[in-house]
Amino acid sequence: MIFKLIYPLLIVLFFISTFINKNNLFSDINSSVDNFNIRFNKDIQILKNEIDFLYVTKKSLPFVNYTIDDNITYFNIEGNGVYFKNITSYPDHFNFYNLKEAKENLNSKFDNSLLFIVYNSVESFANKRQIVYSNNFSKVWVDTLKNGSLISNSFKNKRSISRDNTEFSLYNLYTDKIYNKEMFTIIFPEYDYFNNSQRLKALWYFDFNSNFFAKNTIMLKNTLDLDVSIIDGDYKTVYSTNGTEINSVTDINNFYVFPLEKTNYKILVEKENMFQLIKAKEIFLIFFIFFLVFYINKKDKLKKELHSLKMINKIKSELLLREPLTSLYNRYFLQEEMVFPINNCGVVLLDIDHFKNINDTFGHDKGDHVLKAVSNCIKLVSIGSADAFRWGGEEFLIIFKDTDKETLLDKVNTLQNLIRNLNIVDNYKITASFGVIYTNIKDKSSFYSAVSKADKNLYTAKKTGRDKVVAF
Structure with a gap:
């Protein structure tokens, strides 16, 4: 039967x-x-x-x-x-x-x-x-x-x-x-x-x-x-x-x-x-699958569960939390991983100047190279002391933790010079505009409020000539 x-x-x-x-x-x-x-x-x-x-x-x-x-x-x-x-x-x-x-x-x-x-x-x-x-x-x-x-x-x-x-x-x-x-x-x-x-x-x-x-x-x-x-x-x-x-x-x-x-x-x-x-x-x-069902023991099941958990964590870390082109954090990181409060915090919002002209003139492949290069500059100044995001398009967000105003401005100026010295597009100087504020962040609501203030400073930097830092 x-x-x-x-x-x-x-x-x-x-x-x-x-x-x-x-x-x-x-x-x-x-x-x-x-x-x-x-x-x-x-x-x-x-x-x-x-x-x-x-x-x-x-x-x-x-x-x-x-x-x-x-x-x-x-x-x-x-x-x-x-x-x-x-x-x-x-x-x-x-x-x-x-x-x-x-x-x-x-x-x-x-x-x-x-x-x-x-x-x-x-x-x-x-x-x-x-x-x-x-x-x-x-x-x-x-x-x-x-x-x-x-x-x-x-x-x-x-x-x-x-x-x-x-x-x-x-x-x-x-x-x-x-x-x-x-x-x-x-x-x-x-x-x-x-x-x-x-x-x-x-x-x-x-x-x-x-x-x-x-x-x-x-x-x-x-x-x-x-x-x-x-x-x-x-x-x-x-x-x-x-x-x-x-x-x-x-x-x-x-x-x-x-x-x-x-x-x-x-x-x-x-x-x-x-x-x-x-x-x-x-x-x-x-x-093989049919007969294997009758012989799987608890140890094998546990190994598979542990393996699945590791794979889930790896996928979450590598795919869900990071933007694939630049490897910087995305907004999902903010929702799932970011811990509040953050005291003595520097919020830096930067935008690559005239990025649309780079895409239109030199092609989207060259535009991607510029995004990667700028993100690498951001990584250099934020290692161990900050969380860096690709906030949208050619816009990047950096959250410096446990810092002071002088150190914050030094790092922003260093980043500005690194971007100025990029040589990605022949005979084309790459620059960025910066909006910076210094504050304490209690929760997500105050986080978005701080980003909004930095965005206003960024708008001022762009409106007054670009390649500028407008802070505090």
């Missing part, structure tokens, strides 16, 4: 295990695809960094040794092609961007998948004047540019280009009209203002073959043990790990589908089969 009861129980456990494995697998797929998008965005950032580097390292060269063919004036510089269209007078000098060298540098990072870099500078819409730079000099460009614009000829699909210079456009796989190679193009547009209206100023073209996706796609397959494909907006396969030539995807229901961020491309992960969900070790685990 007992075996008749055990048999259906094992069947139930079998399906529960299968269901859990499927959910875990889908969670792993989501997490791995997120990491894929992070790596892809890092690759895009590498391209933008190369553009910035080319602008910095551009050279002014004399306008000599050129050839004229109808409306095109062109010349070759160390394998780089420079093409001027519809210019009415010849300048003494022009800006030279070494795209060939940039391509070699980028291919060391992208496994030789970068085919061409083209920088198309639109000088004037009215006269259709253009300057086109290419990393590969060829007279084919002359014939292409004679009767048309590189801008209109290169856009196979009619889609708007982002007006935000931090964005990019990724176009469908196509066969290049100039070199007859299958590629896809990542485009970075640039805009300026003319007569109070925004207009397209220039475009950076990075043309890749399908191997641009290989490294990240293969990494995704190795993590999930499932085949992965990249398709464009027309469902044409750009790259696949299954080793077969697939021109297009006919049944998308066979895949988990995820967007490739900021593009019309999609990431396809093949759906798992039963053999990938149920393996011998899972079946063995079901039996």
Whole structure:
């Protein structure tokens, strides 16, 4: 009789295990695809960094040794092609961007998948004047540019280009009209203002073959043990790990589908089969758990309870009480751990000056580096004598305990100088404004009252010029 009861129980456990494995697998797929998008965005950032580097390292060269063919004036510089269209007078000098060298540098990072870099500078819409730079000099460009614009000829699909210079456009796989190679193009547009209206100023073209996706796609397959494909907006396969030539995807229901961020491309992960969900070790685990229930003794239970308690304390300490980016305390620490009263207390509220400009100008990654650096400065002056919080955004709170006014001001001035001397962003000085009060704190109510007073001093510091300390 007992075996008749055990048999259906094992069947139930079998399906529960299968269901859990499927959910875990889908969670792993989501997490791995997120990491894929992070790596892809890092690759895009590498391209933008190369553009910035080319602008910095551009050279002014004399306008000599050129050839004229109808409306095109062109010349070759160390394998780089420079093409001027519809210019009415010849300048003494022009800006030279070494795209060939940039391509070699980028291919060391992208496994030789970068085919061409083209920088198309639109000088004037009215006269259709253009300057086109290419990393590969060829007279084919002359014939292409004679009767048309590189801008209109290169856009196979009619889609708007982002007006935000931090964005990019990724176009469908196509066969290049100039070199007859299958590629896809990542485009970075640039805009300026003319007569109070925004207009397209220039475009950076990075043309890749399908191997641009290989490294990240293969990494995704190795993590999930499932085949992965990249398709464009027309469902044409750009790259696949299954080793077969697939021109297009006919049944998308066979895949988990995820967007490739900021593009019309999609990431396809093949759906798992039963053999990938149920393996011998899972079946063995079901039996092991079933029999283990009858043999667990009190000592093992106690160990598990102690282990669980340690894990809970560790999670509470590492996750609940601290803000993950800076490792400073968060407001949950105030609710659960902070002990009152606090006598002879210094309350310091500081705010990084113009932090939004850092994010907008240099990117959020650089902004995170600034937050970490400032928090490290705070840790230096607060070790053993204070509790430090990330209070919100770019705002930090420090509670100095059992101190006097002179010592408090010395530490605040030291912290101000440490922040001034940070060298995180090139040619950009980082500063902070401080609001300081000295008081006794009896309970949470008086704590928030003290923080409010420090905030008023901080507001005064910011209003009167920033990079200041307003105290007491």
